[in-house]
Amino acid sequence: MNKISQKQGLKKSQEKNILISACLLGNPVRYNGTDLLIAHPLLAKWKKQGRLVSICPEVAGGMPTPRAPAEITSQKGGTVTDCNQNDVSEAFLLGAKATLKLAIDNNCAVAIMTESSPSCGSNTIYDGSFTNTKVEGLGITTALLEQNGVRVFNQFQIDEVDVFLLGD
Numbered sequence: 001m002n003k004i005s006q007k008q009g010l011k012k013s014q015e016k017n018i019l020i021s022a023c024l025l026g027n028p029v030r031y032n033g034t035d036l037l038i039a040h041p042l043l044a045k046w047k048k049q050g051r052l053v054s055i056c057p058e059v060a061g062g063m064p065t066p067r068a069p070a071e072i073t074s075q076k077g078g079t080v081t082d083c084n085q086n087d088v089s090e091a092f093l094l095g096a097k098a099t100l101k102l103a104i105d106n107n108c109a110v111a112i113m114t115e116s117s118p119s120c121g122s123n124t125i126y127d128g129s130f131t132n133t134k135v136e137g138l139g140i141t142t143a144l145l146e147q148n149g150v151r152v153f154n155q156f157q158i159d160e161v162d163v164f165l166l167g168d
């Protein structure tokens with residue numbers, strides 16, 4: 001994936017809003033039509049302040065809900081395949097680019113993304129074998145965000161997001 005030019009990058013003084021995976025806010029956009037709603041006082045505070053910017057990269061990339069589960073089958077090449085052997089890499093990349101644009105347009109310097117998703121994972125992803133096996137790795141969207149200066153945390157690191165923002 002190409003790095004977006006520095007000109008389009010984030011300015012330190014503008015790092016105020018927080019990008020978040022739509023499923024974490026209760027939107028039923030996961031592959032199986034469910035959500036992953038999380039409750040945290042900091043999230044409630046940021047929501048009240050109007051600082052949360054949410055998106056589902058896979059929906060933004062044109063994928064339907066529900067959809068066949070997909071896994072990254074080549075981390076190096078950024079290839080994503082669904083469980084029916086269809087190459088869905090293009091939709092995943094489109095969604096990643098849409099998410100990065102949203103982050104830049106809304107001055108999000110930090111993101112809270114759903115762990116282990118082939119789009120949103122930031123520490124682990126499934127290994128591409130469809131055997132429920134996780135490995136270290138980044139989702140397609142997370143990788144593009146991080147390449148362009150958006151710091152990505154997962155939903156279990158909300159307190160760390162707060163520390164990051166305080167130090168900003």
Ligand code: SF4
Pocket residue numbers: 021022023024029030031055056057058059114117119120
């Ligand atoms: Fe949630 Fe990200 Fe999967 Fe969309 S792509 S359902 S936001 S984990």
